[in-house]
Amino acid sequence: MRVDVFSTKPYDREFLTLLAQGSGLDFRFHEARLSKETVAIAHGAKVVCAFVNDDLGAGVIGSLAAMGVAMIALRCAGYNHVDLIAARDAGIKVARVPAYSPHAVAEHAVALILTLNRKTHRAFNRVREGNFALDGLMGFDMHDKVVGIVGTGLIGRVLARIMSGFGCKVLAFDPQPNAECKSLGVIYVPMDELLKRSNIITLHCPLTPATHHLINDDAIAAMKHGVMLINTSRGAVIDTRAVILGLKSGRIGALGLDVYEEEGDLFFEDLSGSYIPDDIFARLLTFPNVLITGHQGFFTQEALTAIATTTVANVVAFAREGVPMHPVAYPA
Structure with missing residues (x-):
């Protein structure tokens, strides 16, 4: 399963690559932030992996759905930047990392x-x-x-x-x-x-x-x-x-x-x-x-290991069972 990772920094590539060994996932890393201008990069992916400042508004989610993306895997706990109603209507699952460190x-x-x-x-x-x-x-x-x-x-x-x-x-x-x-x-x-x-x-x-x-x-x-x-x-x-x-x-x-x-x-x-x-x-x-400081509170070896581990587990669970390990609930 192809997973496109946006807002990639060297440490994202390092930890996700290490923790994904043997999972069968095909990670593609992009330095660009996910936005209306960059969303086309994800063409061919089944999962998009996003971070806190990526654009996951209705417009981007609509484009992802049109390209066949079925899941958004967040590398963070918060999801206030995700239009969950748009994701629900598009049939896209959303997962997060509820706790890392x-x-x-x-x-x-x-x-x-x-x-x-x-x-x-x-x-x-x-x-x-x-x-x-x-x-x-x-x-x-x-x-x-x-x-x-x-x-x-x-x-x-x-x-x-x-x-x-x-x-x-x-x-x-x-x-x-x-x-x-x-x-x-x-x-x-x-x-x-x-x-x-x-x-x-x-x-x-x-x-x-x-x-x-x-x-x-x-x-x-x-x-x-x-x-x-x-x-x-x-x-x-x-x-x-x-x-x-x-x-x-x-x-x-x-x-x-x-x-x-x-x-x-x-x-x-x-x-x-x-x-x-x-x-x-x-x-x-x-x-x-x-x-x-520039949003570095999460930036420890232990936290990055936990984020990568949970992110990979979310995608693997979705690939096998159709439901991520830590899904975000849609609004009623």
């Missing part, structure tokens, strides 16, 4: 927190220039600080364990409280109370209509002055314009992002020889208390 993303969130707090990124550059002054590098003890976790799924639970280990007081908001978190001493509170009490707020919720721009002007106004805000979930959970205003006012004292709501034209590409076309993103980079 919650430790990878949770630990990356901690890296953002510690870097912003102790300013090790700025200290690194200073020391390389022979500047050993400590002015401007003061942080705070993590111990006894209040950390608010929005979303206590697999990633949020791992983060709760780590923050508890630091001696933090952990609050959480989730419509479905988790018993493991409660056993750690995590206290579930309403969202407005979490915003009001937390020194650090970290987001680990999926992107849904209910969470789109969850962090907006009103939410920021309810936060403690100088709060640290971390987002490793989905970019559009945050209203970027509102966050910029929060940074300018000092309400947000530090911002760490691994995702961005308009990241599709930026992340996973090398623009160092060009320019950043997004003026709002460029504005974020002017703040000394903002730290942005």
